[in-house]
Amino acid sequence: MKRATFALVGWALLAWACSGSSSLPQPRILSVEPDTLLVNEKDESLTVRFEARYAVSVDYGEEKVNTRVTATGTVWVDEKEAAVTHFDPSGVVVVTVPRGLGAGAHAVKLRLDDGREAENEGTLTLKPPGKDKEADPEEEWDAGVLIAFDAGGDDAEVDAGSMEDAGTPGDAGADPDAPILAGDITGFTFDAIEGARTSRLSFTITVRAEGPRAAHFDGSVELTSSRGKVTPTKIGPCDNGVCAAIVTVDATEGPVQLSALDSYGVGGTSNSFMLNHYQ
Structure with a gap:
């Protein structure tokens, strides 16, 4: 199936080459995966899918068309160039997200080696670590209120604060936001x-x-x-x-x-x- 697809692309390129146009259309970014990451997460990979047309060479003496594409390109996040780890001219480039970007939405730009460019504004969002982790003030306040109002006798304190009544830390399961430790993944x-x-x-x-x-x-x-x-x-x-x-x-x-x-x-x-x- 992949070879058939590439053949169709090759004929599309040939049709473009034979059209007589002096310039090729700009590439287009189709998607950026993942679209949300943590700020300054080390060595995180970003996959940019795109579509682009390329020039082909025609040898009229041999009556052959060379449809093999050897194009390369770079990816920029805002004004920072990302290190390319893989470039497939058929439409996939994998890069390492550059360090030093702040939280918020960032533009992703693809620049082919022939100078053509495509840019998607705000397509990558960086979040600060721990932003989604929120304390539950109601839970903390309730525990204090029970002890404060029931205090005054040993029985009241035991009723309000004993481990048997309140449950053990394991009753509710592990905290999803807690760091992964050795043995958590087998x-x-x-x-x-x-x-x-x-x-x-x-x-x-x-x-x-x-x-x-x-x-x-x-x-x-x-x-x-x-x-x-x-x-x-x-x-x-x-x-x-x-x-x-x-x-x-x-x-x-x-x-x-x-x-x-x-x-x-x-x-x-x-x-x-x-x-x-x-x-």
Whole structure:
């Protein structure tokens, strides 16, 4: 299916080349994933999907059309250039979010190597750490009121404040905002990577955390490949323990497995899938 799609793109490019136009249209940013991150989160990856047309070369003597695209480009967040870890001219670029950006909405700009640009205003939002964590003043005040008004006798104090009446800290479950500690995540599983994939062409993977606090995991995991190189080498942040990402594997033809590893050394491995040679 991917080869068929690329062929259609190639014919579209040829049609454009034969139209006689002296300029190519500007590229267009389709999406930015994820669209919300924490301020100055270290080495966070951003995937920008875009569409663009490119010039093609025609050898009239050989009667051949070269539709292979070797274009590159850069991505900017406001006025800061992001480090490109993967660029697929068919419409996917993966970058590392630059440090030093403040909280709020930021513009994302794509600049191709031929000078054409596309910019989406306010498409990436950065939030300060802990912004979504709010204390519950009612809960704290209620506990104090019960003790203050019931005080005056030992029985009243026991009725209002004993652990048996109030419940243990574990009754309500772990705090979702509490840091993930060793033992909270016991492993990672990959959704099945079905069918054969092609070297250096992107595809989507989904990695799921396992363990008592799997649903609270919002960190990142390191990716490695059993052969060759996988890009990007780090994916995240995960959402409720689920990490979805677009990756490429650059390796020779044959079976490949991907592995994920968190900061505590807990990991998991995908199923073995066949990697075809890039045509």
